[in-house]
Amino acid sequence: MRVAVLENHPAEGAGLIGEWAKENGVEIEVYEAFQNRFPSVQEYDALIVMGGPASVSDVDSDEAVSRAIETIEKFLNHDKGLLGICLGAQMMAVAAGGNVIGGPEKEIGWYPISVPPGNETGLLADVPDDLVVFHWHGDQIELAPAAELFASSHVCPVQAFQLGEKQLGLQCHLEVDSAAMDKMMEAFADEVRSGGPNVMTAVEMTSGLHRWGGDCRSALFRILDRWSKAVSG
Numbered sequence: 001m002r003v004a005v006l007e008n009h010p011a012e013g014a015g016l017i018g019e020w021a022k023e024n025g026v027e028i029e030v031y032e033a034f035q036n037r038f039p040s041v042q043e044y045d046a047l048i049v050m051g052g053p054a055s056v057s058d059v060d061s062d063e064a065v066s067r068a069i070e071t072i073e074k075f076l077n078h079d080k081g082l083l084g085i086c087l088g089a090q091m092m093a094v095a096a097g098g099n100v101i102g103g104p105e106k107e108i109g110w111y112p113i114s115v116p117p118g119n120e121t122g123l124l125a126d127v128p129d130d131l132v133v134f135h136w137h138g139d140q141i142e143l144a145p146a147a148e149l150f151a152s153s154h155v156c157p158v159q160a161f162q163l164g165e166k167q168l169g170l171q172c173h174l175e176v177d178s179a180a181m182d183k184m185m186e187a188f189a190d191e192v193r194s195g196g197p198n199v200m201t202a203v204e205m206t207s208g209l210h211r212w213g214g215d216c217r218s219a220l221f222r223i224l225d226r227w228s229k230a231v232s233g
Contacts (some may be wrong), residue, residue, distance in 0.1 A: 001232055003028045004039035006039065006068060008052030008087055011187035015175035016217055017048060022225050033064045041074040046081025046166070046231045049088030051173065053188065055139060056090050056100045069095050079149060081231030082167040088136055089161075089169030095105050096163050097144035107135040107155040109189060109200025110208030113172060115151045123168045124150045124160055124166070126222040132212040133172040141171060166230035173222035181209055
């Protein structure tokens, strides 16, 4: 399986997804939207779109955002595999006819998501309810009618959704390892310093990685296993 990874910011790379790909013989190639590099839909079986500080509301003023959404639309139109992380999930939602709005408050740190029952056949079927995951976002997704909701959090009603058997959006970050978290905390330190009712300190976030990172890695790998099987048919 050949997978293109589209990065929207230097601090938000594939993280643990790269480890999973190496273990499973999945070929990945990285493209930097912020360097005006985008994959061709004909060359790949699937596309993974990572997070970043941009907003989909900048689609008319930010060429990188506009072209990223156009690329996602092409993969959707060809029924290719899609996995969107944070901003990538928001772009997927918009490409499918949904919307993204500013949330009531930022969600930064380790907080649980709720995975409702009845998800036996979805890509989150093996994810336990109330899994504590890493978040870094302020905007929130409003789903298109064709999308199916699979997870929520206290702050954010849409934490995971599917558009089809092989198109998954995750508002949360299951892919973070210590290196990925360090990059995010350095690049977006001002957001942490600004604080908020659901914004953890850097010390709390590092502690959370040691406490919950292993569970998130296991959940991510199970999701990716199911996703890759769906993509491969």
